[in-house]
Amino acid sequence: MNVIEPLIDLQTVDGMIRELEMEEKDIPRRKAQENARLAGVNAALEIAMNQVTAMQKRIDDERAEAAELREKAQQARIAQATIGSNRELQQNYMQVDGLEHEAEAAETRAAALEEDDLEDLKRRASEAQAKVDAEKGGVDCNVDDLDERLTGVKERLAELRAERAEKANAVKAIDPGFLLYYERLSTKRWPVVVPLSDDGVCDGCHMKQPPFVAQLVQHNSAAAAKGLKQQRAACTMCGRLLYGDL
Secondary structure, eight states, X not given: OOSHHHHHHHHHHHHHHHHHHHHHHHHHHHHHHHHHHHHHHHHHHHHHHHHHHHXXXXXXXXXXXXXXXXXXXXXXXXXXXXXXXXXXHHHHHHHHHHXXXXXXXXXXXXXXXXXXXXXXXXXXXXXXXXXXXXXXXXXXXXXXHHHHHHHHHHHHHHHHHHHHHHHHHHHHHHOHHHHHHHHHHTTTOSSSEEEBOTTSBBTTTOOBOOHHHHHHHHHXXXXXXXXXXXXXXXXXXXXXXXXXXX
C-alpha cells in the first residue's frame, strides 16, 4: 500500500489542527483587545465624571463662602446697635459693605462656573456615557461571539485529535519509520509531505533536486502500485518527504 496517501491524510488533519490551535490562542488576545477598547471609553467617562464632580465642588465652595460672608455681614449689622462712636460705626459700615461685595463676587463666580464650565463638562460626560453605552453593546456582542467560537474550536479540536490518532495509526501500520520521520520533521518544516514537480523541483523549498531523488520518487510510485515497501525520498535541501503520482 502507498504510505504517502495516509501520510497526506494525516498531514491534512494536522494542518486543520494547527490552524485551530492558532485560533484557540488568538481568541483570548482578541477578547482582551475588545475589553481594552471598552476600558478605554470607561476611563474617559470616569475622567469626565470626575471633572463634573470637581467643578460642582468648586461651585459649592464658592456659594458656601458667599453664605459665610453674608453671615459675617449680618453679625456686623447686629453689632451696630452697640457701637457708641461715629468713627467705629463708619468702620462697621465699611466692613459690612466689604463683606457684601465679597459675597456677591463669590456668588457671581459660582453662577459663571455653573452656567459655562459645569454645563460644558456635563455635556462632555453625557457624550462619554453615550459612547460607553454604544461600545459596551458592541464589545459584549463580540466577546459573546468569541466565547461561542472558542467553544466550537475546542470541540472541533477534540474531534480532530481523535481522528489524528486514527490517521497516525494507519501510517504506522504500513511503515513506522515514515511516521517517525514525519513527526520529527513536522516540528521544523510545514508542510512535511510535498510533491516533486515534473521538472524535479521540491514543492516545499522550490529547490531543484538531483536526478537520484527523482528516480527514487518514481521507484516509490511503482513500488506502491505493486504493494511493495517504499523508501523515504526526501528533499536534499529541506528534508521534506517527496512523492510523485499517487
